[in-house]
Amino acid sequence: MVKPCIEMNTHGIRPKGEGYAGHYVPQLAHTILQNNQHTNQTIINQKGIAIGNAYIDFETIMRGADLLIKQMMLLVTCMPMKSMLPYAIPHQLPLTLYAKLVNRIGDTDGALPLSCSKYAINKLGMPIKTAWYPWYIHGEVGGYAVGYQNLTFVTVRGAGHSVPSYQQAWALVLFSSFLNGKLPPSARGPEATMKVTIKYLLLVLSCCFTTFLISCKGNQIGNLNRLIESRKSPHPESWALLNDQEDSNNPPVYVGSQKGMMQSDKINALPGQPEGVDFDQYAGYVTVDPIADRALFYYFVESPQNSSDKPLVLWLIGGPGCSSLGYGAMLELGPFRVNNDGKTLYRNEYAWNKVANVIFLESPAGVGFSYSNDSSDYTKVGDKRTTKDSYVFLINWLERFPQYKRRDFFITGESYAGHYVPQLAYYILSRKKNTNQTVINLKGIAIGNAWIDDAICMKGMFDYLWTHALNSDETNEGIKKYCNFDSEDSVSKKGDGDDNTIQCGKYLSQGLREMGFIDLYDIYAPQCNLSAIKPGSNGNIMNFDPCTGFHVKSYLNLAKVQAAFHAKATKWSGCSSVGWTDSPMSVLPEIRNLSREIRVWIYSGDTDGRVPVTSSRYAIKTLELPVETAWRPWYSNSEVGGYVVGYKGVVFTTVRGAGHTVPSYQPERALTMITSFLHGKLPPDVSPF
Structure with a gap:
C-alpha cells in the first residue's frame, strides 16, 4: 500500500507516508534539499519527514520478515532490490519512523514488520x-x-500496517x-530516572500488570513472581522428586x-443466572x-446434550x-x-461443557473456598x-459420581x-x-501458557519482550x-561474580521498566477503567472486559451466591498467599x-507476555x-485460529x-x-479460500 502526502503550514512542509512511500518520501525530501541548495533559495521550507511501516531497505526487510513473507517477496520481480538508507539524510532533516506492533486480535504486518524498521535504523549506526x-x-x-x-x-x-486505521487517537x-x-x-518523562530493584519490579508486576486484578495481594502473576523470587533462598529438603520413597509402596488413599x-x-x-439453563451443575x-x-471445593457442570457420552475434564488454575x-x-x-453489576450472569456460548463435563477444582487448601x-x-x-490432595479428591469425587468412573x-x-497438571497425571x-x-x-x-521450566520460561519472557518491541x-x-x-x-553469567550479578540485575530491571x-497477561489489552463502565449494561462474550475480575469478586462474595454454591461463608479472593515449600x-x-503414554498438548495464547509462546x-x-x-495454520469460523x-x-x-x-480473550477459538484435543485430532486445517 502506498499513501504519500505532504503536510503544509506556515512553518514549512513535512512529507509523510507509509508502505512503499518509504521510497517516495525520502527521495522527494532529498530532491527538495538538493534543489534548494542548487538555487541558493529556500523555495520549499521543508522541516521533516515521517514514514510508517516503511519499505526502505531490501536487506533488512528480508531479514525482518517471516518465512512466508520472504517466499512471497522472492516472487515479486517489480520491486527494486536496493536501499533507501542513503536518502535518510539524518543530518539535514528530522526524520520520524513510526511503526505498528500488532492489532488487538494479534495480527502483525507481515510484509513490513517492525523488525524491518529496527534493523534498518541499526544499519545507520546513529548514536542514541x-x-x-x-x-x-x-x-x-x-x-514506545x-x-x-x-x-x-x-x-x-x-x-496494523495503516496505523491511523487501527489506532486513530494514538496516531493523532x-x-x-x-x-x-x-x-x-x-508519564515520567523519557529521561526520568528511578532506582528500581528486582523485588520492587516484581511487586509492580503483581499489582499493575494484570487484567484480572482481583486484588493487589492476589493474582496469578503476583503469586508466580513470589515463587520465582523464592528461588534465591536455599531449597528446603522437601524439594524432592514427586515419586520419592514415601510413595514407592503406594500407601492407602x-x-x-x-x-x-x-x-x-x-x-x-x-x-x-439467565433463563433457559439446560444442564445440571453441582458444587x-x-x-x-x-x-x-x-477439604477442597469444586464446581461441576455437565454437558447440556448427551452428557453420558462426553468425557470428563478437570480444570486446574495456577498461581x-x-x-x-x-x-x-x-x-x-x-x-x-x-x-458488570456484580450480581447477574450471562451465558458463555463457547463454554467447554458443550463438549465435555467439566470439574473446576480450587486447590490447594486455602485457595478460594x-x-x-x-x-x-x-x-x-x-x-x-x-x-496428592488432588488425587485423593478425584478418588472420592468418583465415588460421589460413580457414573464417571470409567469415563x-x-x-x-x-x-x-x-506444574499441577503433568504432576497429577x-x-x-x-x-x-x-x-x-x-x-x-x-x-x-492439555496445558496453556504453562510455567514448566524456570530457566526456559524466564529466558522466553525477556526474548518475547524484545521481539515484540517492549524492550x-x-x-x-x-x-x-x-x-x-x-x-x-537466574542472575549471573559464568558463575556468581558480583559484577555479572549487578549488571544482569540492572538490565532485567531496565527491561521491566521499559x-x-x-x-x-495480554500486551495489547486495555487497562481496566471502572469509572468508564456504564451501569446496567450486559456483557458480551466476544467483547473482552478488562474489569471482569472485579465483577467476579463482587459476585462470589455475595452471601446468597456462596449459599447457592454450598460454600462456607468466606471472604473469597482470586488468589491466596499460601506458603509454597516445594516446587521443582x-x-x-x-x-x-x-x-510416551497419553495425549499431551501444550498451547499458548500468542499475546501473553508473562508465560509467552517463546517459552513454550x-x-x-x-x-x-x-x-x-x-507447522501450519488452523482455522476457526473461517479465520486463522492459530x-x-x-x-511425536x-x-x-x-x-x-x-x-x-486463552478462553477469556478468544472463547470461540479456544x-x-x-x-x-478431546477428539484426538489436530485443529482443522480447512482454509476458507
Whole structure:
C-alpha cells in the first residue's frame, strides 16, 4: 500500500507516508534539499519527514520478515532490490519512523514488520540521544519511542500496517508530536530516572500488570513472581522428586463415605443466572484429609446434550494459589460470565461443557473456598501435597459420581498448572501401574501458557519482550551478555561474580521498566477503567472486559451466591498467599514420560507476555522430539485460529490473539482447540479460500 502526502503550514512542509512511500518520501525530501541548495533559495521550507511501516531497505526487510513473507517477496520481480538508507539524510532533516506492533486480535504486518524498521535504523549506526521509553495517551501505553541524532523511531501499540486505521487517537498524538518537534508524551518523562530493584519490579508486576486484578495481594502473576523470587533462598529438603520413597509402596488413599452427597451438592440455580439453563451443575466440598479436616471445593457442570457420552475434564488454575472457580469457571471457560453489576450472569456460548463435563477444582487448601482446620496447612503447601490432595479428591469425587468412573478423563489447566497438571497425571499413572487397578481412566493432558521450566520460561519472557518491541536493543543485548538463566538464581553469567550479578540485575530491571504500565497477561489489552463502565449494561462474550475480575469478586462474595454454591461463608479472593515449600525447577521430565503414554498438548495464547509462546517453544525444543506434522495454520469460523505443529507424543498449538487466559480473550477459538484435543485430532486445517 502506498499513501504519500505532504503536510503544509506556515512553518514549512513535512512529507509523510507509509508502505512503499518509504521510497517516495525520502527521495522527494532529498530532491527538495538538493534543489534548494542548487538555487541558493529556500523555495520549499521543508522541516521533516515521517514514514510508517516503511519499505526502505531490501536487506533488512528480508531479514525482518517471516518465512512466508520472504517466499512471497522472492516472487515479486517489480520491486527494486536496493536501499533507501542513503536518502535518510539524518543530518539535514528530522526524520520520524513510526511503526505498528500488532492489532488487538494479534495480527502483525507481515510484509513490513517492525523488525524491518529496527534493523534498518541499526544499519545507520546513529548514536542514541533519548533512551527507549513507553509513551502514553489517556493512561494507556500508546507505544514506545527512542530518539537518535535527528531521527526518532516510534511504535504504535495495537496498530496494523495503516496505523491511523487501527489506532486513530494514538496516531493523532504521534502526528502532533512530530509536527511540534517533540517526542511523544511520557508519564515520567523519557529521561526520568528511578532506582528500581528486582523485588520492587516484581511487586509492580503483581499489582499493575494484570487484567484480572482481583486484588493487589492476589493474582496469578503476583503469586508466580513470589515463587520465582523464592528461588534465591536455599531449597528446603522437601524439594524432592514427586515419586520419592514415601510413595514407592503406594500407601492407602483415604476414601470417605459419599452416600447421598451428589444430590446434596446439586445446584438448583445460581443467583442472577439467565433463563433457559439446560444442564445440571453441582458444587461442594470433598474431604482429602479427615485428621486435619482439609477439604477442597469444586464446581461441576455437565454437558447440556448427551452428557453420558462426553468425557470428563478437570480444570486446574495456577498461581500457585489461585482459584479455578474465579478464573477458570467465571472468567474463561465456564458456562457463565458475570455482568458488570456484580450480581447477574450471562451465558458463555463457547463454554467447554458443550463438549465435555467439566470439574473446576480450587486447590490447594486455602485457595478460594477450599479450607483446612489445621492452620499449618496454609504455610506448608507445595507441589507434592497439591498433587496428592488432588488425587485423593478425584478418588472420592468418583465415588460421589460413580457414573464417571470409567469415563475418558482429561486434565487441563494454565499458568502454574503447568506444574499441577503433568504432576497429577504422572502420579495417577504411577499408582495405576503399581496397583494394577484402573481407577482413573486418564487419556491426556492439555496445558496453556504453562510455567514448566524456570530457566526456559524466564529466558522466553525477556526474548518475547524484545521481539515484540517492549524492550530496547541495548537492554536485550545486556541481558544476553550478563544473565545466565540456566543458573539456579537466574542472575549471573559464568558463575556468581558480583559484577555479572549487578549488571544482569540492572538490565532485567531496565527491561521491566521499559515496557511501561501494560497488562502483561495480554500486551495489547486495555487497562481496566471502572469509572468508564456504564451501569446496567450486559456483557458480551466476544467483547473482552478488562474489569471482569472485579465483577467476579463482587459476585462470589455475595452471601446468597456462596449459599447457592454450598460454600462456607468466606471472604473469597482470586488468589491466596499460601506458603509454597516445594516446587521443582522443571517438570519437563514428567512431560517427556507422559508423552510416551497419553495425549499431551501444550498451547499458548500468542499475546501473553508473562508465560509467552517463546517459552513454550523453547521448552518443547529441549525434548528433541521428531516432527510428525509440520507447522501450519488452523482455522476457526473461517479465520486463522492459530498455528499447530505435531511432534511425536506432543502437540503444540498457538491461539491467535489470545492472552495468558486463552478462553477469556478468544472463547470461540479456544473451544475449537479443546474440541480437537478431546477428539484426538489436530485443529482443522480447512482454509476458507
